Amino acid sequence: xxxxxxxxxxxxxxxxxxxxxxxxxxxxxxxxxxxxxxxxxxxxxxxxxxxxxxxxxxxxxxxxxxxxxxxxxxxxxxxxxxxxxxxxxxxxxxxxxxxxxxxxxxxxxxxxxxxxxxxxxxxxxxxxxxxxxxxxxxxxxxxxxxxxxxxxxxxxxxxxxxxxxxxxxxxxxxxxxxxxxxxxxxxxxxxxxxxxxxxxxxxxxxxxxxxxxxxxxxxxxxxxxxxxxxxxxxxxxxxxxxxxxxxxxxxxxxxxxxxxxxxxxxxxxxxxxxxxxxxxxxxxxxxxxxxxxxxxx
Amino acid sequence: xxxxxxxxxxxxxxxxxxxxxxxxxxxxxxxxxxxxxxxxxxxxxxxxxxxxxxxxxxxxxxxxxxxxxxxxxxxxxxxxxxxxxxxxxxxxxxxxxxxxxxxxxxxxxxxxxxxxxxxxxxxxxxxxxxxxxxxxxxxxxxxxxxxxxxxxxxxxxxxxxxxxxxxxxxxxxxxxxxxxxxxxxxxxxxxxxxxxxxxxxxxxxxxxxxxxxxxxxxxxxxxxxxxxxxxxxxxxxxxxxxxxxxxxxxxxxxxxxxxxxxxxxxxxxxxxxxxxxxxxxxxxxxxxxxxxxxxxxxxxxxxxxxxxxxxxxxxxxxxxxxxxxxxxxxxxxxxxxxxxxxxxxxxxxxxxxxxxxxxxxxxxxxxxxxxxxxxxxxxxxxxxxxxxxxxxxxxxxxxxxxxxxxxxxxxxxxxxxxxxxxxxxxxxxxxxxxxxxxxxxxxxxxxxxxxxxxxxxxxxxxxxxxxxxxxxxxxxxxxxxxxxxxxxxxxxxxxxxxxxxxxxxxxxxxxxxxxxxxxxxxxxxx
Numbered sequence: 001x002x003x004x005x006x007x008x009x010x011x012x013x014x015x016x017x018x019x020x021x022x023x024x025x026x027x028x029x030x031x032x033x034x035x036x037x038x039x040x041x042x043x044x045x046x047x048x049x050x051x052x053x054x055x056x057x058x059x060x061x062x063x064x065x066x067x068x069x070x071x072x073x074x075x076x077x078x079x080x081x082x083x084x085x086x087x088x089x090x091x092x093x094x095x096x097x098x099x100x101x102x103x104x105x106x107x108x109x110x111x112x113x114x115x116x117x118x119x120x121x122x123x124x125x126x127x128x129x130x131x132x133x134x135x136x137x138x139x140x141x142x143x144x145x146x147x148x149x150x151x152x153x154x155x156x157x158x159x160x161x162x163x164x165x166x167x168x169x170x171x172x173x174x175x176x177x178x179x180x181x182x183x184x185x186x187x188x189x190x191x192x193x194x195x196x197x198x199x200x201x202x203x204x205x206x207x208x209x210x211x212x213x214x215x216x217x218x219x220x221x222x223x224x225x226x227x228x229x230x231x232x233x234x235x236x237x238x239x240x241x242x243x244x245x246x247x248x249x250x251x252x253x254x255x256x257x258x259x260x261x262x263x264x265x266x267x268x269x270x271x272x273x274x275x276x277x278x279x280x281x282x283x284x285x286x287x288x289x290x291x292x293x294x295x296x297x
Numbered sequence: 298x299x300x301x302x303x304x305x306x307x308x309x310x311x312x313x314x315x316x317x318x319x320x321x322x323x324x325x326x327x328x329x330x331x332x333x334x335x336x337x338x339x340x341x342x343x344x345x346x347x348x349x350x351x352x353x354x355x356x357x358x359x360x361x362x363x364x365x366x367x368x369x370x371x372x373x374x375x376x377x378x379x380x381x382x383x384x385x386x387x388x389x390x391x392x393x394x395x396x397x398x399x400x401x402x403x404x405x406x407x408x409x410x411x412x413x414x415x416x417x418x419x420x421x422x423x424x425x426x427x428x429x430x431x432x433x434x435x436x437x438x439x440x441x442x443x444x445x446x447x448x449x450x451x452x453x454x455x456x457x458x459x460x461x462x463x464x465x466x467x468x469x470x471x472x473x474x475x476x477x478x479x480x481x482x483x484x485x486x487x488x489x490x491x492x493x494x495x496x497x498x499x500x501x502x503x504x505x506x507x508x509x510x511x512x513x514x515x516x517x518x519x520x521x522x523x524x525x526x527x528x529x530x531x532x533x534x535x536x537x538x539x540x541x542x543x544x545x546x547x548x549x550x551x552x553x554x555x556x557x558x559x560x561x562x563x564x565x566x567x568x569x570x571x572x573x574x575x576x577x578x579x580x581x582x583x584x585x586x587x588x589x590x591x592x593x594x595x596x597x598x599x600x601x602x603x604x605x606x607x608x609x610x611x612x613x614x615x616x617x618x619x620x621x622x623x624x625x626x627x628x629x630x631x632x633x634x635x636x637x638x639x640x641x642x643x644x645x646x647x648x649x650x651x652x653x654x655x656x657x658x659x660x661x662x663x664x665x666x667x668x669x670x671x672x673x674x675x676x677x678x679x680x681x682x683x684x685x686x687x688x689x690x691x692x693x694x695x696x697x698x699x700x701x702x703x704x705x706x707x708x709x710x711x712x713x714x715x716x717x718x719x720x721x722x723x724x725x726x727x728x729x730x731x732x733x734x735x736x737x738x739x740x741x742x743x744x745x746x747x748x749x750x751x752x753x754x755x756x757x758x759x760x761x762x763x764x765x766x767x768x769x770x771x772x773x774x775x776x777x778x779x780x781x782x783x784x785x786x787x788x789x790x791x792x793x794x795x796x797x798x799x800x801x802x803x804x805x806x807x808x809x810x811x812x813x814x815x816x817x818x819x820x821x822x823x
Contacts, residue, residue, distance in 0.1 A: 162395070
């Protein structure tokens with residue numbers, strides 16, 4: 001049993017951090033399809049950072065810096081250059097996936113993957129079987145709670161939601177929707193950096209090209225499934241992780257009797273199911289309100 | 298100097314330009330504190346722009362704004378709010394998913410911190426009660442009736458210590474009794490020492506509430522603030538309309554446009570063809586609930602040729618669904634619809650249009666026209682969509698026909714290849730009229746056909762509808778402006794919560810129509 005829970009937490013934690021980044025962007029009115037790109041930038045920057053500085057703290061700072069910079073770039077393209085947010089987000093994903101591959105090759109020669117000497121600090125033997133988990137897994141529930149408080153129990157959260165839902169209302173009370181989106185995307189950048197770091201350096205210690213493998217999009221699906229609510233979306237991400245872990249279990253139990261590819265596709269199928277279900281329950285996803293804002297100005 | 302002697306709000310030579318368009322030019326006006334000031338003018342006179350400059354939402358290109366004698370930085374909402382100026386928008390600006398308590402909190406400033414749901418309700422309950430807004434603070438904005446939403450919007454504007462409260466056309470969405478409630482509320486605010494600036498466009502309302510009146514026309518101040526005792530309705534009407542246009546309007550039209558006197562409309566006094574079979578017959582029509590508006594609940598409606606039937610009602614009581622039901626855009630759960638004698642209940646819009654259904658839709662710029670397409674494409678869309686798919690189009694011939702038609706409708710435009718988005722509201726509406734009002738039209742739905750139009754264009758639309766009526770078309774007019782309905786309808790049907798809640802014939806009595814708009818008990822058939 002412990003093994004399954006550990007597996008779920010390991011695969012679920014990176015997804016949850018990135019999902020929270022998607023939640024805060026969504027509430028501010030940005031459909032952030034750049035999550036995949038931000039996550040892989042975070043993963044790559046962490047491993048490269050460890051190799052270059054030999055310090056996990058410095059590596060994390062580098063990852064955060066890179067992801068925030070990429071998020072600010074996304075904000076600039078959407079908000080200042082008035083690009084379509086969906087296309088701009090997909091562009092950022094392309095930049096992240098391609099850019100990290102290029103960076104690894106130019107720094108370490110033509111290698112498909114880089115292995116670091118160490119990763120994120122572990123919880124340690126005091127936690128028994130769970131000691132193999134990294135500290136960012138332990139921090140995750142607190143971050144989720146913190147995001148819930150920030151988004152659902154402060155005036156900042158209300159104004160952020162107003163910027164996403166009714167930008168003109170936000171402007172009428174003196175909030176600046178454009179600045180709010182910048183703040184939301186920057187916070188999202190920090191969360192994506194941690195998510196990426198956990199993916200590459202939590203239980204593993206290496207970066208491979210394209211290693212996020214669609215997890216950023218899965219996180220985005222969790223945002224929709226969870227109705228942009230920080231706790232709801234967290235459980236949606238956890239659900240995807242559970243399906244993934246069960247898939248691996250099934251693979252071990254049934255071996256060749258069930259096609260390998262089908263089991264690997266399970267989390268993605270669950271994602272499609274989740275988005276379909278949330279559409280059923282709520283009559284379709286909410287329209288991107290940032291378009292309304294552009295009209296208003 | 299004490300504050301009392303300084304104007305509550307003063308604008309000095311304020312000019313606002315949007316691109317090439319001058320929305321306000323050299324507005325100089327000052328308002329005495331502690332009074333109710335009306336600002337009036339027709340659509341496009343610059344009233345909303347003026348309000349937004351004062352609230353800091355619009356940055357003027359020249360001029361200065363003073364609050365209680367202190368100059369404020371223009372173009373910054375925070376600055377205006379800190380000085381005590383608050384604005385309640387015409388279409389309310391509260392996020393629909395927020396609860397009432399959240400809507401209060403998000404506009405507040407000062408100590409914030411982390412709140413609990415319960416704490417928030419406690420915090421704002423007294424505030425709402427002091428303003429006489431009766432509402433459960435845990436309900437969501439989108440679930441509340443429009444009158445309550447407005448009360449909440451006013452309460453939102455007063456969460457800080459507002460000294461100047463500006464209300465932008467607050468009466469446009471209200472029923473007559475809702476207007477009375479609003480005015481009572483405004484008078485109480487005046488007693489509390491708040492300076493209220495009401496943006497209005499009905500003279501009747503101005504005379505009923507204001508201490509002073511200021512008239513804007515074409516972005517300029519014509520007169521004001523004049524003490525209300527010194528102006529007559531007659532003079533105010535001429536100031537608003539302007540002499541040049543006043544001469545082209547008949548008296549009834551002018552009175553309906555500016556809402557002068559007691560609105561006992563005489564109606565059109567048209568001889569109805571009582572014997573002619575109805576063009577539209579709806580029997581017990583109910584629609585399936587969808588996310589696009591309130592469902593119809595057993596609507597019976599009949600319109601005969603040569604008759605204008607007006608639909609009155611507070612917005613959101615099923616008027617849009619009615620239009621969708623007649624145009625086959627809403628699923629019926631029950632009942633039948635006949636057009637010109639033919640049962641069209643299950644038939645698509647194209648079949649109904651072939652019978653002679655014509656639609657002037659609610660949203661001119663979204664449903665009515667493709668703004669990025671040319672005039673001739675917009676003009677010919679109805680006929681082309683009705684024709685066979687394989688029919689060849691000769692653009693030159695279509696453009697020629699389009700030119701002829703648009704000239705007939707006196708649209709001012711450069712050439713028929715220009716984009717529809719480049720036209721003014723009045724000219725855009727004329728293009729829609731040119732397309733929809735043809736000799737084969739049997740039933741014309743005119744949904745808010747004059748919303749946002751200036752006086753000249755409004756009168757033009759009314760004349761066009763009357764002419765179509767005189768040629769034997771049946772007209773269904775939906776409007777939230779009772780003066781408009783009373784002026785040109787032969788019969789007025791009131792909708793409330795998706796039902797017909799009363800039917801009236803000329804002469805119309807505003808009190809009984811108003812009662813039917815809000816009170817289910819007042820179900821009458823006069």
